[in-house]
Amino acid sequence: MNHEVFKDLVPNYLERLTSDETRRLMEAHMESCHECREYMEDMKEEGMEHQVEQRIAERKQIDYLKTVRSKNKKKIFVVIASMLGLFIFLAVANYILFDSMWIADQENVDTIIQKEQSTVTMTFKSKKSDRYLLKVEQVMNHPYTDGIFVYESWDLIPSPPWLPYDRFKDGVSVTYTFADKDTLVLNDGRKIKLTEDDKVTVQYDGRTEEIRLKDLYDGKKE
Numbered sequence: 001m002n003h004e005v006f007k008d009l010v011p012n013y014l015e016r017l018t019s020d021e022t023r024r025l026m027e028a029h030m031e032s033c034h035e036c037r038e039y040m041e042d043m044k045e046e047g048m049e050h051q052v053e054q055r056i057a058e059r060k061q062i063d064y065l066k067t068v069r070s071k072n073k074k075k076i077f078v079v080i081a082s083m084l085g086l087f088i089f090l091a092v093a094n095y096i097l098f099d100s101m102w103i104a105d106q107e108n109v110d111t112i113i114q115k116e117q118s119t120v121t122m123t124f125k126s127k128k129s130d131r132y133l134l135k136v137e138q139v140m141n142h143p144y145t146d147g148i149f150v151y152e153s154w155d156l157i158p159s160p161p162w163l164p165y166d167r168f169k170d171g172v173s174v175t176y177t178f179a180d181k182d183t184l185v186l187n188d189g190r191k192i193k194l195t196e197d198d199k200v201t202v203q204y205d206g207r208t209e210e211i212r213l214k215d216l217y218d219g220k221k222e
Contacts, residue, residue: 105152130154
């Protein structure tokens, strides 16, 4: 077999792509040709080195993919943990602000009435430093009745530092505007004539306080 032909066939031989007949001819040639035999060995070594390099590259690729997957898993975990933390915070905040409220005891509430010209403001403040108040109004006409329900809850969340005031420590207020002692001006601008039956009712725990609007005009509760 010609040396050049032999060398051309070596790659196919190493990859087992030659026919059986060609393989036998090449092996017979190597037995009698030292040069071609060494060429074959050199090609095998180069092939092994290539395989090693290829395997190293594959391992690096696998390690990279594992690293990417690990980072993605961490990101997913952080996102899930953040969402879970937000859900827990909202649940706790909802419980503190709403579910944990109860109708206030009148003994725990200071009621302050302030009059400035024709405007009267009634403010409810908690006497307890660890609590705050909320109010719910229910306005009814004929006769005009402003029903105020005073609730209290634990003050467990501090006011944001950017607020110039304490959101709850200043109390909760209801404001009334009068045209005169016998006339109340509603929020929509309408005016209604007051009677002895027009009043404000303040609901506490087990007690309802009634205040005539005509008395409120004078800055007093009765």
